[in-house]
Structure formats: C-alpha cells, structure tokens
Amino acid sequence: MKVFITGTPAVEITLINAVVDLLSKVKGPISYHAIEPLEKESVQLVVRQFDEDGIKTEKLEFDELINISQLYRLKYNVDKDDVLVILTSIQMIHQFNANSNKNWFSYYRGNNIVIKTIGWERFVDNKMNVAISHQVIENLFQTLLGESFTGFHMESKSCINDFCENEIEITYKLMSCRICNDCLNAAFEKDIKLEILDQIRESLNLLRDKFQIFQSLDEKIQEESANSIIEVTKDLNFLFDGLEVGFPARLKTIYLFFLMNVNENIRTVNLRQSKYQNQILKIHSVVKKGGAEKAMITLLGLDDEDGKMANANLGDVNKDLLKDYRHDIYKLLNLKLSRGKSEYFRIDSVKTEKGWSNVLKIRPEQIKIDSDTLSRIS
Numbered sequence: 001m002k003v004f005i006t007g008t009p010a011v012e013i014t015l016i017n018a019v020v021d022l023l024s025k026v027k028g029p030i031s032y033h034a035i036e037p038l039e040k041e042s043v044q045l046v047v048r049q050f051d052e053d054g055i056k057t058e059k060l061e062f063d064e065l066i067n068i069s070q071l072y073r074l075k076y077n078v079d080k081d082d083v084l085v086i087l088t089s090i091q092m093i094h095q096f097n098a099n100s101n102k103n104w105f106s107y108y109r110g111n112n113i114v115i116k117t118i119g120w121e122r123f124v125d126n127k128m129n130v131a132i133s134h135q136v137i138e139n140l141f142q143t144l145l146g147e148s149f150t151g152f153h154m155e156s157k158s159c160i161n162d163f164c165e166n167e168i169e170i171t172y173k174l175m176s177c178r179i180c181n182d183c184l185n186a187a188f189e190k191d192i193k194l195e196i197l198d199q200i201r202e203s204l205n206l207l208r209d210k211f212q213i214f215q216s217l218d219e220k221i222q223e224e225s226a227n228s229i230i231e232v233t234k235d236l237n238f239l240f241d242g243l244e245v246g247f248p249a250r251l252k253t254i255y256l257f258f259l260m261n262v263n264e265n266i267r268t269v270n271l272r273q274s275k276y277q278n279q280i281l282k283i284h285s286v287v288k289k290g291g292a293e294k295a296m297i298t299l300l301g302l303d304d305e306d307g308k309m310a311n312a313n314l315g316d317v318n319k320d321l322l323k324d325y326r327h328d329i330y331k332l333l334n335l336k337l338s339r340g341k342s343e344y345f346r347i348d349s350v351k352t353e354k355g356w357s358n359v360l361k362i363r364p365e366q367i368k369i370d371s372d373t374l375s376r377i378s
C-alpha cells in the first residue's frame with residue numbers, strides 16, 4: 001500500500017519530507033513517498049476563489065480539495081488504489097456546515113486525504129510534523145474503514161476517531177495516540193489486514209513517544225551531563241561526578257581505552273591495528289598489574305599459550321565480546337547513575353560510512369585521569 005504525501009503550493013517540501021521520514025521509521029506493508037507541491041498556476045485552475053493578488057485562496061471547500069487531489073493524481077500518475085495526502089495551509093470549510101464552529105484539521109474522501117499544516121501550535125507546541133503524521137495515520141485508518149463507517153465519537157473517548165467538535169479535545173486525541181476497542185473491532189469486521197493494523201499501531205506508539213513532554217527532561221539531563229566529570233584515580237577507580245562505578249578489570253580496560261580515544265569512531269575490526277592493540281594490552285597490563293588476561297586475548301583474537309601471546313597475527317576481533325563489554329559497562333553505569341546520565345556516558349555504537357563503529361562521545365574537558373595513571377598507560 002503506497003501513500004503519497006504532497007502539499008498545496010505554499011507548503012514547504014521540507015515539511016513533507018519530515019512527515020514522510022517520521023512515518024517511514026515504522027516498517028510494514030504501508031510505504032510513504034514525498035512528492036513536490038505543484039505550481040500555484042496549476043492549482044488555481046481547479047479552485048474558485050482567490051484573494052486580490054491571486055496568490056492563494058483563504059478558504060477551500062471540500063469539493064475543491066478533491067479537485068486538487070485529482071489534479072495531483074493526474075500530474076504525478078498516482079494509481080487510483082494508492083492513497084494521496086495533501087498538506088495545506090489554507091483553511092478548509094465544509095459547505096454543509098460552513099457556519100459551525102468546527103475547525104477542520106483534516107478531511108478525507110475515498111483515498112484522498114487533506115491535512116491542515118497550521119494551527120497545531122496550540123495543541124502540540126513545536127511538534128507540528130508529529131501532529132500532521134498523526135493526522136495521516138488517523139485519516140488512513142478512516143479511509144480503510146470505508147466511507148460507510150459512521151462510528152466517530154461525538155463524545156471524546158481518547159480514540160483516533162474522536163470527532164473533536166470542541167477543539168481542546170484534539171489535545172487528548174493526539175496525546176493518547178490510541179484506537180478504542182469498538183473502532184478496532186470495526187477494523188476487524190472490515191477485514192483490514194492485520195499487518196496493516198500492526199503498522200498503524202506501531203506508528204501510533206512512535207508518535208506518542210514523540211509527543212511526550214518528558215523530552216524536555218531528557219534535554220535537561222543531557223545539558224547537565226555535559227558538565228559532568230569522569231575521574232580515573234591513581235588506584236584506577238572510576239568516579240562519575242564523585243560516584244564510584246565498580247568496573248571489573250576487563251571493563252576498566254575497555255572504558256579507559258575509549259577515554260584515551262574519546263570521540264573517535266572505532267570499528268571493531270580496527271582494534272587489530274597495532275596502535276590500538278598495543279594500547280589495549282598496555283592498559284590491561286596496568287589494570288591487571290602485569291600479565292594479560294584471557295578476556296583481552298579472546299577479544300583481540302590473539303593466540304594464547306598459558307596466558308602468553310603466541311602469535312599476534314592470528315584470528316579476528318571478537319565483535320560479540322566487545323558488544324557484551326559495552327553492554328555490561330552500560331548496565332553497571334545504570335546501577336549507580338540515572339538512566340539519562342548512563343546513556344550519556346555509555347560507549348555507543350554508531351553507523352558510519354564504513355559500517356558500525358564504537359564511540360564514547362563526551363567533551364575531553366570532562367575527563368580527568370590521574371597523572372601517574374596516565375603516564376603508566378600512555
């Protein structure tokens with residue numbers, strides 16, 4: 001099932017792309033595709049009224065919106081079975097209740113959907129693209145229920161099918177990102193594919209997450225963490241803002257190695273490069289007070305005879321082991337620090353051009369390694 005998303009001429013392609021990108025994060029039978037808005041001259045052919053300078057209408061009636069949809073379908077060859085979504089900053093009015101107070105935020109007929117791009121700030125602050133994405137999902141679900149569906153809730157139930165005549169109720173609908181049991185049953189009766197419903201459910205879960213107000217708390221934690229200090233003492237204890245996190249020797253070695261190579265994307269296979277390999281072994285021998293431990297030899301894929309390296313050129317780096325170590329470090333951080341701070345100080349895996357890399361991303365000024373320790377491991 002393809003969903004094409006575009007806009008009336010004044011809508012920015014960046015907004016269209018943002019909505020397509022967000023919805024595309026959830027995979028499934030529905031795919032989303034952006035198309036460029038048409039020139040205003042084309043759109044003017046199918047709408048009735050313009051303001052004086054002929055640039056844009058102030059209001060569009062629903063049938064005109066459908067005319068615009070048809071125009072886009074023709075111009076862009078959108079298949080009749082594909083869904084077309086048009087974003088618009090123009091106010092929508094319904095000829096039957098043009099005098100009612102209902103402020104239309106979206107509308108659909110057949111598989112043509114129109115969604116307003118303005119006026120969301122009152123409900124969702126600056127998360128306009130999340131609100132618009134919600135409207136895509138809402139109208140998509142309603143399109144699938146068919147035009148014969150009449151089960152909209154005039155009295156709000158915190159369901160995607162709330163009618164929201166009273167605008168304030170839109171907030172409740174958006175924040176809950178939910179489909180009630182009655183509406184879900186209506187979808188089952190319509191025999192909507194379960195994979196499609198599953199994707200709709202996952203999309204709503206994603207959007208609910210994006211709406212969450214705790215995001216500002218996360219930002220505060222990030223801000224505060226950016227001033228936190230990690231200290232490695234003379235005795236090789238690891239203190240995060242003064243709180244000791246008890247790492248075993250193998251994890252001390254790994255964390256210290258990433259502290260020494262802070263903000264560097266290091267691919268696991270590259271640990272076999274001699275500069276990294278030597279550094280890891282040196283740090284480890286200081287941490288272990290002489291002698292190498294099996295953990296590092298296995299990690300680096302070195303041969304081991306009675307704990308001594310027989311051949312430094314054999315084997316591959318054990319990727320899973322490094323992943324385990326990274327995960328163990330995070331778990332131990334999490335035992336002592338808050339989740340937000342643990343995330344900040346974890347060794348992350350990031351996707352780079354060459355593939356997945358490991359990186360510890362903190363400001364170098366946040367790292368204090370005891371000078372004696374530093375001279376022993378450098």
Ligand SMILES: [Zn+2]
Pocket residue numbers: 153157159160161162179180181182183184
């Ligand atoms: Zn419902």
